[in-house]
Amino acid sequence: MTGAPGVVIAGGGQAGFSVASTLRSAGYVGPVTLLAGEPHLPYQRPPLSKKFLTDSGAQVHLVPESFFAGQQIDVCLGEQALAIDLTSRSVTTSTGRRVTYEHLVLATGARNRKLPVPGSDLPGVHSLRSLDDAVKLRSALAAAHNVVVVGGGFIGLELARAALAAGAQVTVVELADRLLARAVSPELEPHLRQRHEHAGVRILTETRVLAIEGADGAQQVVTDRGELSADLVIYGIGIAPRDELAQEAGLAVDDGVIVDAQLRSVTDPQVSAAGDCTRYPHPHAAGLIRLESVQNATESGGLVGRRLAGAPSLPAGVPWFWSDQGDIKLQIAGLRAPTDEVQLLPPDAAGRAAAYAFRDGRLVAVETLNWPAEHLAARRLMDQRVPVSPGDLADTNLAGLARSRRAKAAAP
């Protein structure tokens, strides 16, 4: 098997790892090379903005090192794919090596958008993507008193609550008129915001950051509504797919590598893509979509791995997302559009709330606060494509609906 070109995977994140491990579990016997890029074994990113920041013992690696030898996966730490030659089917790497492939999988992930203001490169200004970023941020948080978080999205709010838990004063600055403008319905957002404010986070919406100033490190954040003093600034203002490797090679790219439903490049069928960097026709979405989630990384990586191993594919689940923000567990199942009609179930005494989004009278997305059971029930029903109308929720919830369906199915 040595010498023969096998599968080369560019990127050792959750998607790249999923491709490699699925290839083996689905029976692929050819060589598998994982160009990890980062100097670390594949790890989970979600905990980096959560438990990892407050718990120095938190474990993030997906599997121990012995896994790769045991599975005959050649994991190349610190080695990154720099260029692809589609004609000779080879990749040039950061160590100067040329690696030939029978099939190439792009799992290059995404990078954080830079904060486009003066002072964003001062010491004391952080963003979070990698394990190395998280280690730096963890020690910065331990010494911080005044933290300004730029961006009121998933990451920003998770980091705000981690900073609060570390004992700092925390202000979140958001350009839009509400938090999580992209991810959460306007109906649910006020309840989430209220909980953050109640916990002690100061939130400034409709506020634009103009500059970060300081003598030899961040001291204040200048906004269009005044100055905020800060000894630590963290920004989380979205990500952009790392698709330039594909673009330079001549593969079709449009805010992500364009692939078909089987995740094959539409330009070259010997190249596939998986994870954050991928734009594809998803069975639960209209048109091409790029998803930023662990579920997508794992499932799309699995789909590529199974196809290349010759195994039948598994059905894609309804897209889902989650974010742990202090005492708030936010979970989303499905993809809501701004024009969908939303039915809100406001928080009960236990803080559980839900927003149900309907399109043409049919349930398409569910957002929940502190209610994992309702979230799971939503995924089960949507995965099975069970139609749910607003009337179905008049005197029950999805958990109730799913339970009675199970009871009926079990009845003789």
Add this chain to the structure above:
Amino acid sequence: MPIVIFRCPAGTQRKVDADIGASLMQAAVAHQVDGIVAECGGNAACGTCHVYVDAQQFGRVGPPNEVEDEMLDFTAAERRPTSRLSCQIEITGALDGLVVDVPEEQV
């Protein structure tokens, strides 16, 4: 180090050394036990680390907590009286020799 035993749907059995203080799910993932997916990484958010505790030993781990109890109604494989989410079971010295069954499906 306590040893826990996973019985997999394929009929295979895995004996795993589990770190005290880790979760049963982490012990499974660290040893690549087939069928423990743990998509959310152990946050009681996804319901993909479902196990059936050996009925004789259920008293050693005890019943699920409130959130977990509700989630267990919606796991991919059927719920049984001894169902637990393995991310919510902390390994202690008292769990040495614990046997759990891994269900057919998780997602």
